[in-house]
Amino acid sequence: MKISVCELGNNSIGLKQDWLALIEHVTSEKSDLVLLPEMTFHPWLAGTNQIKPELWQEAVNSHDHWLGRLSELTARIVIGSRPVIQNKSLSSNFNGPNITGSEFGGTGWVIEPEEGSVLGVTSPGQPFLTVEIDLEVAQNAKNTYPRYVKE
Numbered sequence: 001m002k003i004s005v006c007e008l009g010n011n012s013i014g015l016k017q018d019w020l021a022l023i024e025h026v027t028s029e030k031s032d033l034v035l036l037p038e039m040t041f042h043p044w045l046a047g048t049n050q051i052k053p054e055l056w057q058e059a060v061n062s063h064d065h066w067l068g069r070l071s072e073l074t075a076r077i078v079i080g081s082r083p084v085i086q087n088k089s090l091s092s093n094f095n096g097p098n099i100t101g102s103e104f105g106g107t108g109w110v111i112e113p114e115e116g117s118v119l120g121v122t123s124p125g126q127p128f129l130t131v132e133i134d135l136e137v138a139q140n141a142k143n144t145y146p147r148y149v150k151e
Contacts, residue, residue, distance in 0.1 A: 001032045001033060001132070001133055001134075001135055002029060002030060002031050002032045002033070002130055002131070002132050002133075003031065003032065003033045003034075003035065003110065003130065003131060003133055004022075004025065004026055004029060004031040004033070004034045004035070004075070004128060004129065004130040005034075005035045005108030005109065005110060005120075005122060005128075005129050006018075006022055006025075006034070006035070006036065006037070006108050006122060006127055006128045006129070007037070007107060007108055007122045007123075007124070007127040007128075008022070008036070008037055008040055008127070010043055010044055011043055012043075015040070015041065018127065019069075019072075021127070021128070022034075022073065022128060023072050023073060023074075025128040025130070026073045026074055026075055026128075026130075027074050029130040031073075031074075031075045031130050032075055032076050032077065033075055033076065033077040033078075033079065034073050034075045034077070034078045034079070035079050035080070035108065036078065036079065036080035036081075037080070037108075038080070038081045039059065039063070039080075039081055039082060039083055040063075040066070040080055041059075041062045041063045041065070041066035041082070042058065042059035042062040042063065042083070045059055045083070056083060059083045060082075060083050060084065063082040063083060067082070107121050107122045107123065108121070108122035108127075108128075108129055109121045109122070109129075110129065110131050110133070112137075113137065113138045113141035113142075114137060114140075114141045114144075119131050119133075
């Protein structure tokens with residue numbers, strides 16, 4: 001299975017540009033699965049400790065709009081998350097400037113399941129990463145869990 005992970009901008013202009021580049025990448029790589037950053041389609045809401053229901057609703061509406069565009073990625077499977085009104089838990093993997101002026105530090109990565117070797121990491125210079133994985137190797141690694149970290 002060919003999987004792609006990515007870094008996307010966290011503002012409407014950056015996202016639109018990155019989305020077009022991601023479509024091109026996924027199409028050229030013939031990705032089977034794409035993993036998107038969490039709550040991709042709206043500026044990150046956790047940049048402040050103030051709760052603003054109207055901003056949350058804007059995020060829900062933005063995700064509703066973008067969900068119709070997931071098929072542009074041409075992958076059989078696209079995984080991401082979205083805000084909902086009933087759920088109050090969230091997390092992120094954005095990278096780059098935040099709307100508050102702080103920097104997100106998240107990257108996309110793929111880790112080999114048996115030995116934990118890093119197969120690849122995204123970066124600002126390489127915001128998309130696609131690797132071929134063997135699902136049987138991943139399934140077999142689960143048979144050796146749990147794994148314990150040596151101290």
